[in-house]
Amino acid sequence: MSEPHGIVTIDTGYQRAAFCAAYLVVEAGRAAFIDSGTSRSVPQLLAALDARGVAREAVDVVILTHVHLDHAGGAGGLMRELPNASLVVHPRGAPHMIDPARLSASARAVYGDDEFERSYGALIPVPAERVIAAGDGHGVELAGRTLACVHTPGHALHHLSVWDARARSWFSGDVFGISYRELDTARGAFVIPTSSPVQFDPDAMKASVRRMLAEAPARVYLTHFGGVGDCQRLGTDLIAQVDAMVALARPLAQAPDRQARLVEGLEALYVERARRHGVKDAAQVIPALLGMDIELNAQGLAVWLDRQLASAQSA
Incomplete structure (x- = not known):
């Protein structure tokens, strides 16, 4: 399989196939991992x-986009x-x-011990002397190839994305959305x-x-899942969807059944967009494939709404 610019997509096996990726970048015999x-x-x-015949001693760096466990839970074990x-x-x-x-x-506390062990396993500390705290724009040199770590909040305050100028590509973690290959159509990727x-911070996400x-x-x-092109279309679509999600959420800020209505509204939003994108049987496919993501997105919107309410009350 061709690996342009030495970029290798690795299916991490989290939850299901083609759901969560880490990346290996190989340059002149040296290597970097992006997420673990x-x-x-x-x-x-x-x-x-x-x-690829790359020795473990030839890996110079592991870069984490953020420390959510599907991205970073294996960092300590990998560093060993x-x-x-x-x-x-x-x-x-x-x-x-x-x-x-x-x-x-x-x-x-969220998942319970059994599910935590099944999904994540042990979290192993990384020695402090091996950890580099990357400021905005921090450059990592990989055999003369610069990987720039750019702060991109919105999904999380501690989120960064990696700009690879050689490949003119971003490694985006979660800030550039999620796009599963099962939803690709003749129009391209669906995000x-x-x-x-x-x-979650909608203004920060749009700025990122x-x-x-x-x-x-x-x-x-993307971590979820794989490389996508047509980036301007996807980014413009993401910004429009963030606005649509905020517009959906604001009237529900104090609704007693807020979570259920957020889930219902998000599902309807994504189904309609998927239909327009050409996804066959979108009303069945979207809840089946994106059910967990919709639930998490509703939770993220609810936490954001609570912050907005708290801020308004303290003003």
Whole structure:
């Protein structure tokens, strides 16, 4: 399979096939990982190295887009296998990689111990001396190829995206939305924003998308899932959808059945957009494929609404 610009998409195996990706970038025999998946994903990432004849000692860096566990839960385990690598992460995320106890406790509280172990496995600390807190624009050199870490809040305050000027591509984590290949049509990829809890900020997300589009990218590599082209169309669509989601949510700020109505409204929004995009049987396909994402997006909107209410009351 062709791997343009040495970029390898790795299915981390989280939840289902073609749901969650990490990326390997190979340049002149040196390598970088972007995101790690969960602790359960480490064998897949190491297998990608082995398949390309890249020694573990030749991996210079692991860059995390943010520390949500489907992106970063495996970072400590992966770093144990990569003796020369540094871990690059947003300054807000660095403490959680050095001491992941709070991440582990909060996730266990949400999912329960059994589901946590099944989905995520152990969170292993990364030695502080191996962690680099990346300021906005921090450059990582990979055999003369610069990977720029750009702060892109909106999905999370501690989110960064990686600009690869050589490939004219972004590695976007979650800020450029989610796009599953099952929803591709003759019109191309179908994308929706991800506002999952707890730090969704619609204005910041739109600003981050615009910042990414300003580079005129050829491709964006999403965690969920894979590389997409036609970036200007997708980014413009994401901005419009963020506005539509906010317009849906505001009237429901104090509704007693707010969560259910947010879920219902988001499902209707995405079904209609999918129909216009040419997705066959959209009314059945969208809830089946995006059900978990819709629930999380509704939760993210609810947390944002509560922040808005609290801010208005304190003004």
